[in-house]
Amino acid sequence: MTDPAITDLSKDAAARAATLLVEPGMRLGLGTGSTAAIFVRRLAQRVQDEGFALRCAATSKATTELATSLGLKVEELDDIGWLDLTIDGADELDPDLNLIKGGGAAHLREKIVATASDRMVVIADQGKVVEQLGQFHLPVEVIPFGWQATRTLVTRALDRLDLTQRPVLQRMRDGKPLLTDEGNFILDLALEAIPDAYELADELSSIAGVVEHGLFLNICQLAIIGRPDGSVVELRREDME
Numbered sequence: 001m002t003d004p005a006i007t008d009l010s011k012d013a014a015a016r017a018a019t020l021l022v023e024p025g026m027r028l029g030l031g032t033g034s035t036a037a038i039f040v041r042r043l044a045q046r047v048q049d050e051g052f053a054l055r056c057a058a059t060s061k062a063t064t065e066l067a068t069s070l071g072l073k074v075e076e077l078d079d080i081g082w083l084d085l086t087i088d089g090a091d092e093l094d095p096d097l098n099l100i101k102g103g104g105a106a107h108l109r110e111k112i113v114a115t116a117s118d119r120m121v122v123i124a125d126q127g128k129v130v131e132q133l134g135q136f137h138l139p140v141e142v143i144p145f146g147w148q149a150t151r152t153l154v155t156r157a158l159d160r161l162d163l164t165q166r167p168v169l170q171r172m173r174d175g176k177p178l179l180t181d182e183g184n185f186i187l188d189l190a191l192e193a194i195p196d197a198y199e200l201a202d203e204l205s206s207i208a209g210v211v212e213h214g215l216f217l218n219i220c221q222l223a224i225i226g227r228p229d230g231s232v233v234e235l236r237r238e239d240m241e
């Protein structure tokens with residue numbers, strides 16, 4: 001396992017590089033998670049040093065609190081309307097820049113913000129880059145009402161795709177299921193490999209109690225992968241090279 005301090009250096013390298021994509025006056029989406037938090041800190045520092053204005057929309061209560069505490073102006077997405085750029089982390093990314101997100105249970109708002117942006121850029125360390133998605137458990141946000149019936153429907157969908165693993169309600173807080181910022185539960189799918197992410201996404205999206213899954217397909221345009229020595233590698237979708 002990679003030393004967490006090394007991983008943090010890599011995340012910081014990616015975050016620093018991403019701050020250079022931000023231009024004065026931009027409408028900017030702020031992601032959630034440890035990498036996105038480093039970006040928010042780096043961005044706040046740059047804004048303070050250079051004194052320019054930005055309009056930010058955040059993807060979680062945690063990011064709203066962090067950004068606001070650092071002096072960034074955070075507004076409701078609906079008050080901004082549309083975003084120029086969103087910068088966020090990811091749990092996994094494949095060579096097509098398809099992603100798994102939601103390790104921090106924020107993927108619903110993250111997907112709304114990312115798809116309401118002209119560009120989404122992912123920042124990550126090398127450990128997030130995979131050949132095929134699925135090693136990281138796939139989060140599926142479900143409405144608490146009837147969640148067990150929803151879980152049955154998710155199981156049947158997995159069966160149809162010959163995926164034998166079962167969805168699990170495993171994220172707990174104070175002995176109760178963890179609630180997302182939108183008051184929903186998370187089912188985790190430990191799939192190990194997702195042979196066809198588009199097919200799985202379609203199946204999951206067609207289930208009534210599923211609010212959103214953590215597959216981000218065809219949404220990210222650029223990934224900035226940080227290295228412990230402070231350098232970065234940029235990955236673009238193959239069809240965009």
Ligand SMILES: O=C[C@H](O)[C@H](O)[C@H](O)COP(=O)(O)O
Nearest residue numbers: 033034035089102103104106
């Ligand atoms: O729900 C959380 C988000 O999708 C995060 O962006 C993702 O889990 C990556 O987080 P981290 O940068 O902490 O690995």
